Amino acid sequence: MRIRKAAALAATFLVAFICGAHGAAAQQAPAKGAEPSVLHIGYLRFRIEPRYPHSFVEIPPKDDGIAGARVGLADNNTTGRFMGQRFELDEKAVEAVADVPQAFKAMVEAGRRLVVADLPASLLLEVADLPDAKEVTLFNVAAPDDRLRGEDCRANVLHLLPSRAMLADALVQYLVAKRWRNILLVPGPKEGDRAFAEAAKRAIKKFGARLVAEKAWEHDPGAQRTDTGHYAISAEVARFTQGLSYDVLLVADEEKGFGDDLLYRTTEPRPVVGTAGLVPTAWARPHEQWGATQLQNRFRRQAGRWMSERDYAAWMAVRSIGEAATRTRSTAPAKIVEYLRSDAFDLAAFKGVKLSFRKWDGQLRQPILLANANSLVSVSPQPGFLHQFSELDTLGIDRPETSCRMGSP
Amino acid sequence: MKRTAASTLGLAVSLALLSAPIASAETIYVSNEKDNTITVVDGSKLEVVATIPVGERPRGILLSKDGKSLYVCVSDEDRIAVVDLDTNKIRRHLPSGSDPELFALSPDGKTLYVANEDDNLVTVVDIEAAQIRGEIPVGVEPEGMGVSPDGKFLVNTSETTNMAHFIDTASHEIVANVLVDSRPRVAEWTADGEQVWVSAEIGGTVSVIDSKSREIVHKIAFEIPGVAQEAVQPVGIRITRDRKKAFIALGPANRVAVVDGKTYEVRKYLLVGQRVWNLALSPDEKRVYTTNGVSNDMSVIDVDAERVTKSVGVGQLPWGVVVRP
Numbered sequence A: 001m002r003i004r005k006a007a008a009l010a011a012t013f014l015v016a017f018i019c020g021a022h023g024a025a026a027q028q029a030p031a032k033g034a035e036p037s038v039l040h041i042g043y044l045r046f047r048i049e050p051r052y053p054h055s056f057v058e059i060p061p062k063d064d065g066i067a068g069a070r071v072g073l074a075d076n077n078t079t080g081r082f083m084g085q086r087f088e089l090d091e092k093a094v095e096a097v098a099d100v101p102q103a104f105k106a107m108v109e110a111g112r113r114l115v116v117a118d119l120p121a122s123l124l125l126e127v128a129d130l131p132d133a134k135e136v137t138l139f140n141v142a143a144p145d146d147r148l149r150g151e152d153c154r155a156n157v158l159h160l161l162p163s164r165a166m167l168a169d170a171l172v173q174y175l176v177a178k179r180w181r182n183i184l185l186v187p188g189p190k191e192g193d194r195a196f197a198e199a200a201k202r203a204i205k206k207f208g209a210r211l212v213a214e215k216a217w218e219h220d221p222g223a224q225r226t227d228t229g230h231y232a233i234s235a236e237v238a239r240f241t242q243g244l245s246y247d248v249l250l251v252a253d254e255e256k257g258f259g260d261d262l263l264y265r266t267t268e269p270r271p272v273v274g275t276a277g278l279v280p281t282a283w284a285r286p287h288e289q290w291g292a293t294q295l296q297n298r299f300r301r302q303a304g305r306w307m308s309e310r311d312y313a314a315w316m317a318v319r320s321i322g323e324a325a326t327r328t329r330s331t332a333p334a335k336i337v338e339y340l341r342s343d344a345f346d347l348a349a350f351k352g353v354k355l356s357f358r359k360w361d362g363q364l365r366q367p368i369l370l371a372n373a374n375s376l377v378s379v380s381p382q383p384g385f386l387h388q389f390s391e392l393d394t395l396g397i398d399r400p401e402t403s404c405r406m407g408s409p
Numbered sequence B: 001m002k003r004t005a006a007s008t009l010g011l012a013v014s015l016a017l018l019s020a021p022i023a024s025a026e027t028i029y030v031s032n033e034k035d036n037t038i039t040v041v042d043g044s045k046l047e048v049v050a051t052i053p054v055g056e057r058p059r060g061i062l063l064s065k066d067g068k069s070l071y072v073c074v075s076d077e078d079r080i081a082v083v084d085l086d087t088n089k090i091r092r093h094l095p096s097g098s099d100p101e102l103f104a105l106s107p108d109g110k111t112l113y114v115a116n117e118d119d120n121l122v123t124v125v126d127i128e129a130a131q132i133r134g135e136i137p138v139g140v141e142p143e144g145m146g147v148s149p150d151g152k153f154l155v156n157t158s159e160t161t162n163m164a165h166f167i168d169t170a171s172h173e174i175v176a177n178v179l180v181d182s183r184p185r186v187a188e189w190t191a192d193g194e195q196v197w198v199s200a201e202i203g204g205t206v207s208v209i210d211s212k213s214r215e216i217v218h219k220i221a222f223e224i225p226g227v228a229q230e231a232v233q234p235v236g237i238r239i240t241r242d243r244k245k246a247f248i249a250l251g252p253a254n255r256v257a258v259v260d261g262k263t264y265e266v267r268k269y270l271l272v273g274q275r276v277w278n279l280a281l282s283p284d285e286k287r288v289y290t291t292n293g294v295s296n297d298m299s300v301i302d303v304d305a306e307r308v309t310k311s312v313g314v315g316q317l318p319w320g321v322v323v324r325p
Helices: A002-023 A066-083 A097-109 A121-128 A164-177 A191-206 A229-241 A292-303 A309-328 A333-340 B002-019
Strands: A037-046 A085-094 A114-118 A137-140 A157-159 A182-187 A210-214 A248-252 A272-274 A279-281 A354-357 A368-371 A376-380 B027-032 B037-042 B047-053 B058-063 B069-074 B079-084 B089-095 B100-105 B111-116 B121-126 B131-137 B142-147 B153-158 B163-168 B174-179 B184-189 B195-200 B205-210 B215-221 B237-239 B245-249 B255-260 B266-271 B276-281 B287-292 B297-302 B307-313 B318-324
Touching: A037 A066, A037 A097, A037 A309, A066 A085, A066 A292, A066 A309, A066 B163, A066 B174, A085 A097, A085 A309, A097 A121, A114 A309, A114 A333, A121 A137, A137 A309, A137 A333, A164 A191, A164 A272, A164 A279, A164 A368, A164 A376, A182 A191, A191 A210, A191 A248, A292 A309, A309 A333, B027 B058, B027 B287, B037 B058, B047 B307, B058 B100, B069 B100, B079 B100, B089 B121, B111 B142, B111 B153, B121 B142, B142 B195, B153 B184, B153 B195, B163 B184, B184 B237, B195 B237, B237 B276, B245 B276, B255 B276, B266 B307, B287 B318, B297 B318
Parallel strands: A037 A085, A037 A114, A114 A137, A137 A157, A182 A210, A182 A248, A248 A272, B058 B318, B100 B142, B142 B184, B276 B318
Antiparallel strands: A279 A368, A368 A376, B027 B037, B027 B318, B037 B047, B058 B069, B069 B079, B079 B089, B100 B111, B111 B121, B121 B131, B142 B153, B153 B163, B163 B174, B184 B195, B195 B205, B205 B215, B237 B245, B245 B255, B255 B266, B276 B287, B287 B297, B297 B307
16 A cells, blocks of 8 residues: 555656656646646654643644745645646654654655754754755755754755744834833743743844843642632732833843733832733734735634744745745646745745845745734834845844855755 | 915915816726725816725726716626716626626627636626626636727736637637746737737836737836836836827836837836826826826826826725726
8 A cells, every 4th residue: 555655656756757847848728637746745743732722712723834835835736827837735744753863754755855844953953954854955944043044054954934033023122112221021931931031132233232231940830720810920020020120121031931911910010021011923814905805814714723933934835935936837846946046936825025145054034023913003114124135134143244054955 | 374275275276277278077996995985087187076885896997888887897896886976886797707807898899708716717798788608718817808999809818828819709719829927917908909008017128919819019128316126017008099109007007108000119107106007097198097006196297298197186005097978
């Protein structure tokens, strides 16, 4: 059974390859009844069952990320009808760390050359460094880590999700524009929290804000949801913020363990920003500008829930591939990747400007939304933050300061 | 102080009289997306004379062939309102398919072609029978709609597929797909039927497509000193019948470009209100009216003088505009 399946997949790939070459020469509407050329996009996902969520209001969806890729696939196939192209998504979810390399190898053996990586940074690197990954391009939709765009960058990885540096820069630009310059930084205990805090400190320095204090959050909020638990957390936050003078509290709590508990409970009345309160993000529920309403509607109809940041990154990954296939009139992976990395590529992704990949680290340059659950507050880059080439490059690590040395891919 | 104000007003009035012999009896209708209304502007005085409630999220608007009715896409109600322009009241509704945004009228005035943004469809509506006669699958997020002057071809743009689809109106089949730049919005035919101009909002260009070869013969780009390139987002297009002048609305660049319709040279940028989207030419082609979505007003452009003569406050988030002779 398994062998037959593999043989069928290999045959499909052969067809895709031949048709891909044929498709390159196709013009305008393809002849009726002609076989479309097929491109299989891999989607590799490592999933840890989330621990019991801090808030029962937002249970993490089981199809986070992949649901966005599926909407992108439907979009690609609608366009593909006019191009004689068809797109398929080969999804593979892995639940044990040790199984990830094998799952990836199986994808490559089945002919996948474009793989959406819904993986944490360590696994993404492991996969990218496999000999099997030489001819593969990975589309990072889950790891915001700056090191993946810096010292640990890889020539075979493109990043759809914004980096932590981009998020922090977007947020601090806004704080500086508001003249809320004095910042109290509150990192949580996790590795991601510390990394977000580092990005925030870098942004504070970069845009001339002031770090008045850094105070780690160590309180365990376990009892918060029991009856009268709110008394304990109120008292804890009030104690924690007592005697500090600042304009705004910047919290780094990526897994959302305590950030929301800081709001309205500080000693002085101060806004909370960062991973709770006002949050910098690639996508947000209240975003409806630049036609975003259409994508929100499309996603909600197909997935039955709101679109998350990871869904959006996965949608952009699949749409980027589709856009390159349309423009090159080809489903050949090498042609698609060459186009994605060229100056000709741009992606319209409901942000009002063209998005494109940075040559120096493979990061997609993009505006960042600043939003809470129900209101889009602002969009960075903020007016007045200028750049020699693109104002979008005021967010994140710019070419002159990059530590990425991957050479040409 | 009072006298100064009075004399300033007097000066303004006499200037207006001098500069604008607007003795036209035309009426301008503007759809206001957030207000759920149509603003009616008297063309001779350039004053708001009525506001018509039409239903939720009015966007595309068109005048009926006999000039007696206004068709309005009420997007969130998934239908088209027909407004009687003698009474300014809704007379009836037409089916449209889901989320109608922009539409086009056949030259005989009998058929509406509607872009259903949420369904990747163009819906064909028989106006008299108030019935849907066909659905044509198109690209992702259909938007711009334009019927050729002879009524034989319909061009629809799809915003995420980035194509202009040429559709045979007799067979309802797509006969060609022309790739244009990112996020195509408006498709406008020249009066001679030789060309279709398609604006690309994110691409920042207007593609001029030859309607016979269905190939792009020219791409118009815009560069405005002191305005960020990202802010140049072309949407509305109007071309004079003799194709001497084309007017192109540039969105958040807050300008309308005046383009030579034959050489494609951009001759001038006119500063209008904020986030200018759609345009309408007066029947005598002396004026262009614009909808400015952020400043909630309509700018009036003098076509011969190539300058903005007036701004008229309308409703919230003005979207579409048409002129009734």
